[in-house]
Amino acid sequence: MNKITSLADLKRIKEQVHSKIRMRENSDNADTLVQIKVGMATCGIASGAKETMTYFIEETEHQAIDAVVTQTGCMGYCYAEPTVEVTLPGQEPVVFGFVNKAKAREIIDRYIIKGEMIDGMIPVTYKTIDE
Amino acid sequence: MSEYNTQILICGGTGCQASESEEIGKSFRELIGELGLEDEVQVVVTGCFGFCEKGPIVKMMPDKTFYVHVTPADTEEILKEHVVKGRQIERLLYKDPKTKQPVSDSQHMDFYKKQLRIALRNCGFIDPENIDEYIARDGYMALGKCLSEMTPEQVIEEVKKSGLRGRGGGGFPTGLKWEITAKVPGDKKYVVCNADEGDPGAFMDRSILEGDPHSVIEAMAINAYCTGSDHGLVYIRAEYPLAVARLKTALKQAREYGLLGKGILGADFNFDIEIRYGAGAFVCGEETALIHSMEGLRGEPTFKPPFPSEHGYYGKPTNVNNVETYANIPVIINKGADWFASIGTEKSKGTKVFALAGAINNVGLIEVPMGTTLREVIYDIGGGIKGGKQFKAVQTGGPSGGMLTSEFLDTPIDYDNLLAAGSMMGSGGMIVLDESDCMVAMAKFYLEFTLEESCGKCSPCRIGNKRLYEILEKITEGKGEDADIERLKILSHVIKDTSLCGLGQTSPNPVLSSINYFINEYDAHVKDHRCPAGQCKALLRYEVVEDKCTGCTLCFRNCPVGAITGERRAVHYIDQSLCIKCGVCFDKCKFDAIVMV
């Protein structure tokens, strides 16, 4: 283990190790972050939800977006799997269907970063127990 | 660095470890290997979550699903259902005692809603055996800031401005203590961490050392920088093996990173810490007794002044603070004194950690802002009284505190309010009593503790407490006389007035406050020879209600001493001269034919 010899050194190490706890830290401040929930029920997984989720995790990390990517159960839109619910801070959740990698990229680039409306939104028909 | 999509946090506090949390972690790791999820799921053993009542606890991240009473057998289901399929396992969820409904995550649990975790900020969040996780949470940044951007005077000023007061019980302003130690001239000074937690049922300090040892190490280093010390000592109970182990690991890692040792963070600052073990004497929590114990002498207090800040370990200026006090320091430096001072009440800033115990649904470790009311703590966080019973009193401050009745439920908790109410903050023990608790017996219980833990040095504490105890014993045995209650009061006041250290000066508090608020119970014991709560065995009688007795012989067959006689299908009788009041007949009778009178 190398010695930490200055405050700058310490800050550098912090940046390096921060990812270890980012997921936990972000989930504590979920209200101020982008929340991405990937439907990971059997149907979702069968349609490639796992790859979608991995992509979201890697890409938000890569683009330094403060996002919480979590898995969730079946949202009921089995026809449109993989489905992803995205909640921008202070906004209503929006559900997207058929989210493959390309769609995921579009969601990140246009909806999350720029806030533009894009195709593929599924009208939400239910309330969660949180509400 | 690989990015996990799920982290499984397992509570590794002493309580949860005792209920197999280690096996749970092992099982998770094995199954993750079998299922090929190594790249996606990480298992983190953390410090105490505080919700010990429901342990072992497993928290799923990032969705914060909070599983309670988890067994090693549940791990497979958690992985296959929750992790792989994203389905919560309802039977493992915490159920709200009021609504009886499962609660999906910790954010929505009343237990956590009103808490504000500063001292416990990393407990249940990071892996205490991994210094990187502490650093990732701004760990050692405060030390870095102090060493490179602040003078010792500025740091002390910041601590003073924060309004932080000693969390060990006394409530002495921390910044002022630091300033005194810093100003006393001395070629050698010491920084001591008092981890000799001794209140019955209290485990605040243990949890911090188990869950976040680096925060204490960092704070001690900051103190050393302020006071001009290079030598720290942690006086910890030898009965805290896990805390000791975690602390040792943390010290080792801090040394490897050069955060302890010579020239820390490139500054002209040397500091290291050694561990000293206490042998489980309550009185060694008193700072002069603690110092004597560390010096190899008998653990007994000496008269103050001189205070340790002037004349401490081996006569050198020594700053003694408690674990929880230290744990607040890095946050104060990082977030600023103003931020800290914005939390709490006028004279008590920040938060306080309490060990919630007794007749309460959610037994555990909590941290709330100063000024939170007892009602919020007991009913919201604590989930109310167990078994739907009536609240009777709450004991704060452990054996040195007093009992507070329902009239104080809306009192905001802070040092001065509790003192004014006849109790004290203490180190954070909080024991809730319900209608089935006898107040005379409670006072006796606490006195028994101080009696055992008194060092015996001064006469009022050594003999006075013994005599107090004997009078209480007499009363609970139904042999009390009218004059006894007055005698208890007079003696209590003299003991408080004349004892050498805080132990004796506070030991009669449970007696005085119980007399003050529950004089009726004392009168019932003394005048009517009756224990209203039905706890004092000598005052109890079990009797058979003849109309209800069916002669089933169940009581007869279960009585361990043969005190019950009677023929089948005929009324039974209890021979009072033989009865040992164990209550078995009362519990066994299916017809409510045995009553306690």
Place this chain on the structure above:
Amino acid sequence: MEMINLKIDNKPVVVKKGTTILEAAKSIGIHIPTLCYMKLDDLNIENKPGGCRICVVEVKGRKNLAPACCTEATDGMEISSHTIRAINARRTVMELILSDHPSDCLVCPKSGKCDLQDLAQDLGIREIHYKGEQSVYREDTSPAIIREINKCILCRRCEMMCNEVQTVGVLSAINRGFYAVVAPAFEMNLDHSVCTYCGQCVAVCPTGALTEVDQTAAVVRALYDPSKTVVVQTAPAVRAALGEEFGMEPGTLVTGKLVAALRRLGFDHVFDTDFAADLTIMEEGAEILNRLKRHLEGDKTVKLPILTSCCPAWVKFFEHQFPDLKEIPSTARSPQQMFGSIAKSYFAEKLNKKREDLVVVSIMPCVAKKYECGRDEFSVNGNPDVDYAITTRELASLIKISNISFSSLPNEEFDQPLGESSGAGVIFGTTGGVIEAAVRTAYEVYTGKELSKVDFHELRGMDGIRRATIDFGGLPLNIGIAHGLGNARTLLEEIRAGKSEYHAIEIMSCPGGCIGGGGQPYHHGNADILKKRQMAIYREDSNKAIRKSHENPYIISLYREYLGEPMSHKAHELLHTKYFDRS
């Protein structure tokens, strides 16, 4: 020096900063009662654990009562020493202490001299409102000291003496709470410990918890046994203190009355340990000169400094703690044992009696002497040289039991031949005296010249460690003196480290020397009493016609008739001893 102003009971007082409330009150004549507190001025001995809580006073603005003995007075302080609150607290604390104390005062050896009893009386305690369990401990008897620990009130004076002053470390508080008690580690018996029997614990105990083994009954039996000739010797320090037991001023010399009392008690021959002290000087002085001579001749095997060996507690101390240095002390027996040995040989022969027919009793200021006379090497075929050693206090008790009106006794003279002594023998009773006596003789023997002045003021005083250089006709002799075993330890550690600059060192275990012995009338913490006894000793010395041991005519004839010369074979056999490793 910074001075502060405060008020005690509305009286203004100005004291030095750092003064305690107790001392400040004392300075204006206000007496605050104390119990555990004890201070021996000039001896650097202080006990203030703040444990008994009797001295509590009210301080304006302070939440609880303050113990006057350890609370520092501060500027502007307003103190009330006898408010109803303070008095009630004091009385309640006293009642509590008494509630855990046996109430057998009428038959307690300490009755009438007990600090606890006096204080209970002063506080007007007439009833003990608190009753309950009393702590019960096993009584511990040793050859010299009895521990009746049921009577311990945890004042910790004995512990302070044993640990801080004597550095022996036998007594300390053990157990918790109500069952806390001062005892040897693991509640061992004293005789299994490294206790030296110095008796300083007994000297300071405020109650009857620590007392000497009482041998007065055995002495009375011997006195009334017609088949025995009972010989008594009295140590030098006894005559300077015994009067106190009969209400006389401390420092009153009662040599003549002492002799008269002993005679009336029925002792057949009343002799003086001072005679044996002169004999000790003859042997020890010769040994010093012998070692010095060999040292000056370049003999590397010779051990210096030489240490005195009169004090049995000191001997036991180094046998336990410094066995590696056991070749250094003089091999001369103590005066008590030299007397016993000579009485049962030389004197028995003179009487034409067998040693078994003689009973030798010694009156000592010391409790360790009881242990010393029981050491195996000081007996012949199981018959001890000294049969019984009783303390000054026990002698007072014997005198009272025997209806002797001490103060109206005439002054009488010691019997001969073992009753004559020089002033040098007398000063054995105080710190510095043995070495001064040795110097008086050694100087004249070494230089062959007569001393121009016999008083060596440079060797006197009360400082714990003193040093002086005496010019032996061109040879500067470095003398060290230590009293109190802690001070002795300091000098011994220098020797062990090879850094000692001394040629000879005198060591006495008790602070002040034998005048402050564990068998003396209780000083109750008043160091003035010790100083007055010391002055009395020097007064007795200067009143003597003969001031040097080698000029004592009976010593001269003892050598001529019986021993030959100092360090002769016979002298070795009768007057010297050896030491044992007891570590």
